[in-house]
Amino acid sequence: MTYRMSIKARRALIAVAAAAGVGITSGCGLTVEKLPLPKPGQSDDSYTLHAVFENALNLPDQAKVKIGGSEVGVVSNIRTKNFQAIVDLTVDKSIELPKGSTAELRQATPLGDVFIAMSKPQTQPGTELLHDGDTLTLEDTSAGATVEQLLISVSMMFNGGGIASLSKLGSELDSIVGGRGPQLAHLITEMTGVIGSLNENSANIDGVLNQFHTLAGTIETRHNELGQVADTLPNMIGAIAENNQAIGDLLSKLSTTSAALGDYSNTSGQQLGDLLDNTHQLMNALAATGDQFGQLLDRLQVLTPKAASSFRGNSFAVYATATNLDISALTDPEHGGLQDLNDLQDFAGSIIQVLQLVQGRVTGAGR
Template sequence: MIGRRTALGLAALLALVVGLTGCSALSPNRLPSVKSSVPLDYQVTLQFASVLNLPDGADVMMNGLQVGRVQSTETTDAGVDVVVGLTDDRPVPADSSAIIRQNTPLGDTYLALQPPTGGSGGELLRDGSVIPRERTTSPPPLEDTIAVLAYFINGGSIQKIQDTMATLNRTMPPIKDVRAIASTVSKDLDDLSRNTGQLDRTLNSLNAVSGSFTDSQQQIEHVFSEQGEHYWKTVATSLVSHISTLLPSVGSVFTGGLFLVPLLNSTADAAEAGRGMWDQAPATGTAMARFLEDTLIPFAQKPSVDIASVQAPSVQATGKKELLADAKMLLRMLGAIK
């Protein structure tokens, strides 16, 4: 019994010595990887402009499945060449594109392969294949993303939205009054929708009147033309001349009826001036009917107002403090600060 215990102690001591002597060769890169479940059957080179902080051993994903791992990166004159190991169990189309992604802003970086949306040509990646830089995409640096986010927050956009909503709340009447107005408008629109026949008849009548002007355009133009004007002047002159001749007892002032000639000339000039209005009457009637059918009735059925722009006052000192507090909370959510 004693010899057996002694042998077990010597074995444990020998194992401890071997373990201590081997610690000098132990490193994180030599530890077994938890991602080694995917076999690496062949290698493919991907050419990137930059890879940021893409580590060796990062996952290579396609359609949500792991198809390989990053084996090494090498800097070149034109960018960075990334060598990845892929598995034969999940074939990758030769015309696929590659992009470096992160699940979260501060999460692990991985490499995603994206097959073409319209279908591939049938060829697959094989050992030694190269995906050129034209089909690879490098993500923007995290610092640029944080800078854009900080500019958005510090620029006052959130505060402007809050001020806009506060202004709208102050401008709008109380909810009780809004509901009363909406109820009244709803009843008016409902009544209008039930009497659209009257509007249709009115529009049809206006359309018929404008059509009658159009049908009589030649006669109207003839009446107010130069020949018509000359005719009316001649008739007026002859009529007044004969009537004044039949009434000599009125006196020498009315002899020949010459005093009526300027009045009739003015009347003819006024009629000639109104000729243009009669010429435009059909077009005016058509435009009015189109306005009622295309603008007034649709707006009465579905009234709405488009807000083109809203301006808010600049951010005050208290608003800046709130923006800084919101920025700190956002950075804590991202994990950038504690």
């Protein structure tokens, strides 16, 4: 009995409510289309962020703001400034976004509405958070590829784009490698050997690079000295240029002298050899006398004034003592003789004659 009464009571209340609704509707002219709809995702406890995008033409008003697929806010306003779109994001106050967060325009489905996906960076405890009124600049915002861009990219890839390039590349590789398998294998083997050698000599290569580094450091430390040398080079070059003629004349004379000495050695080689051989024998003979040659010169120095005084006087008186004197006239009378000044003059004349021949070859008189 009670259950039936409650059902009847409920039905009566529904009928009264319906009648009241119809009366209100018919009296005020209110329709379903005019009823206000709640805005998605909005709440009274929220804060606003501003995001700057290069282009937000497909972003609708009241678009969703999501983090990891979860809705955290809505787009409350879109305006333009300096050819850029400034979007106001109303985010639930319980969501903490650290500085460095990014915003990207995305589409859930190819024909779906565009929404804004927020991403948090990896942060350490104590990182500063975004507050009401902060702005995400162009460096923090981006736009994902739209359906139109995706279709254009696919069309370009298949119609003369990447697929056609890959086909052309495959045909070119086939024309290059076709029938040249052994050559290609040999090339790969050689390249492998070269790479192996480089790997084995990596320590030497590192050493060379270190030496270059050291050289570069030395040059850097000697920068001032090198600059001074570079400053003095123009003066040195100028001095050489001024004396260019003199240097050329000197080189010409040296060339002439060298040629003359060469001609003399070619034409008078036997005579020069004989002269040098006689000089060698004379020096050996003088060396063989040892101290006796010095004693002979001392005694000749003592004997010379006496001989001169004897020749100048009316009488001939010479007193001379010779001991340990080896003279070829005494020891070998048959083949030897006394040495006189003529022998020394002949020796000096021979040397003078050789020097005159050399001078004649140098000056060109005998050429």
